[in-house]
Structure formats: C-alpha cells, structure tokens
Amino acid sequence: MQYLKKAFLKKMSLPLLCLAGCCLIAAGCRAQGNTATRISSGGKLHPLQAVMDIRHYTIALDVDIAAKAINGYTEIDLVLAQPADTLLIDLINVYTVTAITVNNSKAGFSQRDHKIFIVSGSGFKAGKQKVKITYGGIPPVAVNPPWQGGFTWKKDSLGNPWVVINCQFEGGKIYFPCKDHPSDEPNEGVDLMITVPKGLVVAGPGLLQGVTNAKNNKQTWHWKTNYTISNYCVLFNIAKYKLFTRDYKTINGNTVPIHFYVLEEHAVHAQRVLDMKERDTRILEKYFGEYPWVKEKIGIADVSNYGMEHQTMISYGGENYKFQKIGGQDYSDNLFHEYAHEWWANKVTNKDWAHMWIQEGITTYAEALAFRELAGEEGYHQHIFSNRRSIRNAKPLVQGDEVNTLETYTGDIYSKGSFFMHTLRYILGDSIFFPTLKTLATDPKYTYSNFVTSADVEQLFSSRSQTDLKPLFNFYLRTTELLDITITQTAYDTYSIKIKNFFMPLPIDINTDMGTKRMIIDKAGLTIKSTVPPSVDAKGYYLKKVQIQ
Secondary structure: OOOOOHHHHHHOHHHHHHHHOOOOOOOOOEEOOEEOOOOOOEOOOOHHHHOEEEEEEEEEEEEEOOOOEEEEEEEEEEEEOOOEEEEEEEOOOOEEEEEEEEOOEEOEEEEEOOEEEEEEEEEEOOEEEEEEEEEEEOOOEOOEOOOEOEEEEEEOOOOOEEEEEEOOOOOHHHOOOEOOOOOOOOOOOEEEEEEEEOOOEEEOOOEEEEEEEEOOOEEEEEEEEOOOOOHHHOOOEEEOEEEEEEEEEOOOOOEEEEEEEEEHHHHHHHHHHHHHHHHHHHHHHHHHOOOOOOOOOEEEEEOOOOEEOOOOOEEEOOOOOOOEEEOOEEEOHHHHHHHHOOOEOOOEOEOOHHHHHHHHHHHHHHHHHHHHHHHHHHHHHHHHHHHHHOOOOOOOOOOOOOOEHHHHOOOHHHHHHHHHHHHHHHHHOHHHHHHHHHHHHHOHHHOOOOOEOHHHHHHHHHHHHOOOOHHHHHHHHHOOOOEEEEEEEEEOOEEEEEEOOOOOOEEEEEEEOOEEEEEEEOOOOEEEEOOOOOEEOOOOOOOEEEEEO
16 A cells, blocks of 8 residues: 555545554444444454464455445355364444355354354364355445545546445455454455446456346456455456556566556556556566466556555556656556555565564565666665655554554554665665565565564574674664764764664764775774764665764
8 A cells, every 4th residue: 555645644644643643433434324433454363263264255246336235245265273163254243144154054143343253053163164144235435545445436527437445454344254364365265256237347356257147237247366365455446447458478488468447538548557567567576576466467447546455456546647757757656556565465465464564664665676777776765765754753663463454554664664674775785685585575485375574574684694683673663763873072083983772783884084984883883083073874774863972
C-alpha cells in the first residue's frame, strides 16, 4: 500500500493522529445501517486457529449492485493438526450465516465477536476438513479506501457501475469467511466465482477460467490462482472494463501476459501504462529476481482510489494518469510501489503484522532503486532524503510479536523502513547488500509459503556480511533513538568524535581539511586532526543528531 502521498497526508491527518494514539474507532465503517468498530487483522493467533492449516478457498458470490449486497458461500479446505471440538472461522458480524456443513454434514454454529464458532458433539478428527459456509448481507462501505477498507460502490463517468474492494487493515473477513492471520495462506490457492450483471467485467487474481451465463441476465466470472495468497489480496473489482494486454519476457526467459483492466474513459492511457509496466518490471527483476507469478499474469485493475498490492491484479488509480518525469521518462510512484509489493508482501510475506516494515519499508526502498535506475545515484539520494524527512519516530517499527494491523501501522514503516535499508547498504557496501537483498527475495526459505520476521532478515544479513548486525537491527527497529554524535574540540586542530549511545562499531564518513574519509568509530570514539571543524555523515546515511561542543 502506498503511503507517501501529499493527498494522503492531507486526507489522513486526523486518522493518522488516531492511529498514532491508538484511537481506532472509526466513525464510518457503516453499511446501510450496519455499524462496526474499526476492525483490525492479525494479532494474537487464537489456539483454535493455531492447529488449522488453510489449504484452499472457494468463494462463490452473487453481487447485487442495486442493493449493495453479496450472497453466496465460501468453501474452506483445511487440515487440522490435532482433533478439535470447535472450528474457528473469522467473518464480521454484519452477515447472516444461514447454513454450515463440515465434510458435507450439517454443523452447529454460533456467531460473535466477528467470529464463527463451528461445533460438533463428536468433535472433528485430525486431518482434512471441508467447511462450507452459506451467508449473505451488506458489506461495510469503505470510508477512506484503501486505508480504511470495505466496498466502494460508485459509477464511472458514463454511468456504469464501478465496485472496488479494499481490506488490508481489516482482512478478508470483511467479505468472506477465512482464517484472518498473515501466518497462514491457502497453499493450494483460491477459486473465485463472482456473479454480476451481464455487460460488466470482474477483474480478479490468477487466471480467468471462463465466463458463464447465469439467471436474471447475469454472468459468472471464474478466476483461479494456484499460488499461495494473502487473504487481503483475495478480492475482485467490478466495472465495465476494457482489457489491454501484451506479453512480457522475464529475466529468466519466461513469457507472462500483462493485463490492464481499464475504464473506457481511461483507455487512452493504456499503452502508456503498459510501457511503464514493462520498464518497471525490468527494474524490479534486476534487484529482486524474476517476477514471482510467471505461471499466471501481471495484472492491473483501474480503481477509484490510490490502489493496492493485490496479487497478480494490483489496483491503480487516484492520480488521473498524470505521471512524473524522472530522468526524462514517465513514472508513477503509486503504480511502481504497488507493483513492487508483488515481491515484498505477496512473495516475501510477514509472518506477523508486527514486522510490516519488511513489506512496506523494502517496497518504499524499491522506489529509491527505481530513481537510481532512471536518474542515477543523485536521484537515489534525493528520494532517500525525501523519505528521511517523513520519519516521525513516534514509536518503534517493531513493537513485539502478535501485533495487529492497526497497532503496527504508522508512516514510519514506509519511510524509516526504507531509510534502514539505505543505512544497511552503506554499512555493508553494494557487493554484499544487493546480493543479500536479492537472496531474501528469491530463496525458497523466505518466499511463497515460508513467511519471515525481522529476526530472519537480520540473521541473513549478519550471515552474509559475517558481522553481528543484531544491535543495529534492534536500534533501528525496536527503538526511536537517533545516533547521538558529539564533536568536541580538544586543541587548536584536534577534535574528539564520539557516539553517546554507542551500540556497535560503525563506519562513518568524516569531512576534514583533507577531504572525506570513511572511518570506523568504536566505543572509544575517534580523534581527528583538522584545521577546519570536521563534519560527520554529510550525505546522510544515518538517522542522527550531532552536537558540537
């Protein structure tokens, strides 16, 4: 999800204050009379769900656009690690569940606290379970998408329905029954069967399996992904889309289609967007390896908000197709950011929302690498400087474990997370940093069905650099401290430079009358000879404060 937007900062000034203070009751998660407290995703994993391994979702829904309602069912294929007397599924309380079967047998259930408790007198045996939940109702309306999610029911400029879904903060449970925790994704993918009025198009994840006629002059669009996928990416958008497509050959020589589902009123921009998409893919593949979903597609859906990182069908909008010029080329930070999430969020996934900085910080850093490719190192440094100015340091990036989306979310997971990557690059050097970052994005140990934490990232960089980086990771991720540097003149041409809150030896650039020299500063500090006062870290590789005494 993109964050660093002037429009966003204006719109979200009050919500950001609420987030910073954990005042998280939304006045607006309303749907035709249904009101819900601001809903979060993740957090502490319930013991009843800890023994559940989700394998596959099948979601079949009829979307009643006139009534702004959905009705249908979700089938959940899961594996129980041990016998249980209750199956626990997440679904917000605005829906009416009319029937539940487990392995084709009717099951008893109750709904409370945005959960469905499915019970059996004889209990559920360990092993495979197929749960089918039939339900319907009016989903929450998105108050400020994509940051406050739900359904957005609009019309395009020609009067055609335009339905957009966002649910990163709230999780997939705002519209389908699921296990709403980032540590478990459906390993065998998802089938989406979405029924809409004939003439409209449903844009979804994976590959389109077909479109069939349904009752009442409707059609059912069947989308299928075989990849593991985060539940907040399991969604669809509806509009009278036109499809523009071209093939792209990946860095590994595979051919994958690019599909752009765009409103007719925006179709004039389609080829320009596809050109940018090709170029952006080349940049991202250079640093992070082959596009992750080569067996399916590179997808974009035209939406009525800034966009989101929905897997194989990122959403994009909000800029009115007015692009920047970087190095003389068209560029959209919003389009690039959401696309970079295909690697960082969708392929490399946080095990716990406590580590959300990994997906948002490295994705934001990827934007700096785009500037590096388009405008050179100077462009890279200008973008990093912009990120640094946005850092608020209101609270640590990592606040423990089992933290939900609303507790962990601040702007710093973007800007400070990105700047931390910049600091790591400086400390380790390009010959170590860039190959290690690519390893994080490509090694099966960290990708697809294997999720990551901050400790995993630290251990990888420590191993590759043969340096214990844990103190550095703790300093940047688990505190709000700045490097506290003092420069003290001890004689006419002699200066002492120390780090008051020293935690490990660090390289640092020091400017003297002899020019710039990279030196290692340890606990004892440095003694510098110079006829002019020295300066430290002039290019800004560290978050710091400097006192001259």
